[in-house]
Amino acid sequence: MDVQELRKEFTQLDEKVYGKPLVYLDNAATSLRPRGVVSKWVELSERYSANIHRAVHHISSIATEEYEHARETVAAYLNVSPGEVVFTSGTTASVNLAAFSFGEAFVGEGDEIIVSESEHHSDLVPWQMMCERKRAVLKVLEVDEEGRLRIDELGSMISRRTKLVCVTHVSNVLGLVNPIKAIAEICHSHGCRLLVDGAQGAVHGHPDLKDLDCDFYAFSGHKMYAAPGTGVLYGKKELLDAMPPYMGGGEMVGSVKWSGTTYAPVPLKFEAGTQNFAGAPTMVPAIRMLELMEDAEIERNIDEITAYLLEELPKIPGLRLYGIPGEAYGQDFRKIPLFSFSVEHCHHEDLALILDKMGIALRSGQMCAEPLMDRFGVTGMLRASFAPYNTMEETGYFLSSLKKAIKMLEA
Amino acid sequence: MKTLKERQDELVEEFSMFDDWLDKYEYLIDLGKNLEPFPEELKTDDRLIKGCQSRVWLDAEAKDGAIVFRADSDAIITKGIISMLISVYSGRRAEEIAGDDFSFVDRLGLKENLSPTRANGLVSMLETIRNIAQNNR
């Protein structure tokens, strides 16, 4: 399949901004949605709007089937069982659920949680909140100058009080793929659990959670081509079973009496209230799209873009790239097509503003990772994040526009 | 000294001469670069304008019945914008500033062309100037 063919599936790529063709390089914030996802969404809204799991009527059973079929599809894609897939509204909701319920079940005063320095606020603040509530201690696993996670330090950081380690599969700032399998081995051999923020990792590469062996994996639908307001928390069955519910409400119950309530089995125990029944089923066409992208030609295109930018960006005077791929601590840190950088004497916001007027959408600021900004001593960065539908031509245009913008600011 | 209205009209006209947004940015960048240097010791948290993505400091000093504004920002386009506002309001009496409806900014067409965070920043800048004027009346 060639990229031009793939681009036809994403209608937003034809948009113009300020009369210029849109060059969408903010895919890490949210991806675009392919026709298949949009039409599934519309179909469910137009034809199969009914509350799921509740009524016996025909339309409700179709909607329920669509929803549960999505759960099965997600489970098969991740190589786990459907009973381990909890639908949420996104990564943030998934991590908050995990933080609350895991905290209630397993964390007490003086216990420890380890998070990495490169976490998105969504995989950081919920742990701070939980540690405060439980009087537990939050410890930080650092990254080095290259942005590589210091997994050599992890083993000695884990104590008998450590209950959980939380790391991102791929940082939304650094774009390096963390060696999750190795991290899981370290955690498990030291008797603690591992939660992985898969918001970026679920999009670039096809995670096999049985193989990675993490205990939790959280991600968002909207970054992997599905509808916004959809997401997943995967958790190992025995853990989910042992954790109390996060929210109480309709659908998550077995029986409700004044004398007390019993809960539905997982995953429904964690899905209180009316769920996103039009959104969750779009995970099915979204996963089809991800599988379609596992294509030699498509992969070659995006690999070429990555290699080209890794070569060209550092040549720009004053530019510093964060997250350098390579070998460290016995692991290979691969780079996804996500490039955060700063340019000396140019404020990231100025660059983003000028590039916007050139038709290029990218991200500037702290990128919800303030501790990481502090780590590198910057108030913010600029980030260009690519998807398989981006072309080499767009990449060239981005580079020349960036150089032009830098000139404008320097002149 | 030009009246407030004259200065605003002049700016709106200057700004309307550029039909390309990149040219408008060039103009703002120029303004930013030519803004008089801001003393480092004035870069305090209480002079920071809240609601901007970049850092903007605004200093106000009462002098001979007028308010003299000075400002700085670590982003140059923002610096250009605050420089423009200073060129309109600095050196005027508090009553005159507080009595302005600040609508010339809409005529510049700036707000809708700045990213939401930036537009928020612009709104915050105007509010800060207005508050200072009101408190100095």
Ligand SMILES: Cc1ncc(COP(=O)(O)O)c(C=O)c1O
């Ligand atoms: C690594 C990472 N974690 C968490 C999130 C939060 O995702 P969401 O806002 O979809 O809940 C994001 C996206 O912003 C992310 O990139």
